[in-house]
Amino acid sequence: MNKNYYAILMAGGIGSRFWPVSTREFPKQFHDMLGSGETLIQKTFSRLSQIIPKENILILTHESYNDLILEQLPMVTQEQIVLEPAMRNTAPCILYASLKIKKINPNAVMVVAPSDHWIEDEMQFVANLQRSFDLCEREESLMTLGILPTAPNTGYGYIEFDKLDSRSIKKVVQFREKPDSKTARRFIQSRNYLWNAGIFIWSVRSILKAFEEFQPEMFALFMEGYDVYNTESENAFIQSHYPNAENISIDYAIMENAKNVYVLPATFDWNDLGTWGSLHEKLPKDDNNNAVVNAIVLLQNASNNIIRTAIGKQVIVDGLDDYIIVDKDSVLLIYPKSKEQEIKAIVSQLKS
Structure with a gap:
């Protein structure tokens, strides 16, 4: 297994549309939503560990879920759990985890993935991830996996790719917000739109370069603590500095600004299990x-x-x-x- 492969597993959401099962105290990623005998986070961890060493999977979550993660994923050490003292959307926590990874392994390539999605055909998922890792090791690309739409869904964001790009990995033209039903139908008919599944792949070098360029204030804020990351002094720095980060998603902060963004149309069935x-x-x-x-x-x-x-x-x-x-x-x-x-x-x- 490639020691340069890492994962950032996003496990801080509340999943309030799954109330009353999913609550702030016990969100949906920690439930066996499918009645399969495994919780969603257990299924996701198992899927990622088919290609990524278990010790290289970091779990990003709010500090109130720390004990739940240790209970459900006993193979994980406390050092693998990256705790947010405040909820600040996805960009700050991804930057923070990426700096921690860089300090361990500057040659790392990583996938950022939600912990609460349903994926059928795990062999195809692993194959898609391998192709993405291969590209990101060779080139300075920010990649995402896009899902072929099966209906004009208004609950997902969309990725528009270049129609003229004949390669299997497509150049992204732009990210589109959740559309109304008329716009969603137009997207489907155009045949160059994919659902945005929130799965991203890049080298640690590429994503940190993008943060430095497009989010210089946030980058400077987190770089202040670079010397203490992965040490006992890290927690005190994060407690005092993390709440000062801007509340912004990775899509807005980086993906919508960068020019080196590519998408691989996924060959596995996917569902965000959002409702x-x-x-x-x-x-x-x-x-x-x-x-x-x-x-x-x-x-x-x-x-x-x-x-x-x-x-x-x-x-x-x-x-x-x-x-x-x-x-x-x-x-x-x-x-x-x-x-x-x-x-x-x-x-x-x-x-x-």
Whole structure:
């Protein structure tokens, strides 16, 4: 296994559209959302470790999830967990982790990947990652894996690539925000748009050069602590300096500004598991398209529903179509699947 290969596993999100299962205290990446016997972060770690040495996988997360990670990934050492004292989106934490990696291995190439996505055909995933690593070792490229769209989805960002580029790895023209349905249909018809899965590959040299050019203030802020990274003094520096970093995503901070950005259209099935509806797509279904996790059900005149409870709970449903039914501790959610994007707002309402 190549000792220059590293991964930054992003595991700090809350996944509020998966409420009431996913909560701030126990987010979705630490749940077995698919009923497979493994949590999402365990599945992702296992997938990455097929090509990357286990000790080279860093996990970026909020400090409140440190114990959960050590419990679910017992093969990981405390040094592999990179803790954010404040939530500042993806750019600051990626810069921080990249500087830590550079100090260990200046020849590193790395993948940055979410910890809570569903990927089918892991052999293809590993093959796509290998191709990307090969390019990033040879050239100063910032790469991403794009997903071939299967529908005009308005919940994903899109990557526009150069139509005239005949190579299998395409030059990126621009990143596009989540579109309305009319724009999404136009993207699909153009055939040179891919879904942005948030999976990035680059050499440590290339990404740090890009930060220095496009985010000089942030780069200077984190470089102040370079001498103490991977030492006992690192934590004190990060506690005092990290909250001063700008709250900005890697897409806005780097990818939308850089000119050396390329995309490989992925050859594996992917789902961001962002909503109950997207989970419904990936679960086994009965003859009426109902997906059930853990529950023992009696269903009549019920179709297209997703039902999730504690293991062994009996659920009787009659006359519901296209609903989310989730029973978790003191909360019961019965909600139309067509309005699933509103769950995030409901969680905020309940808090206030």
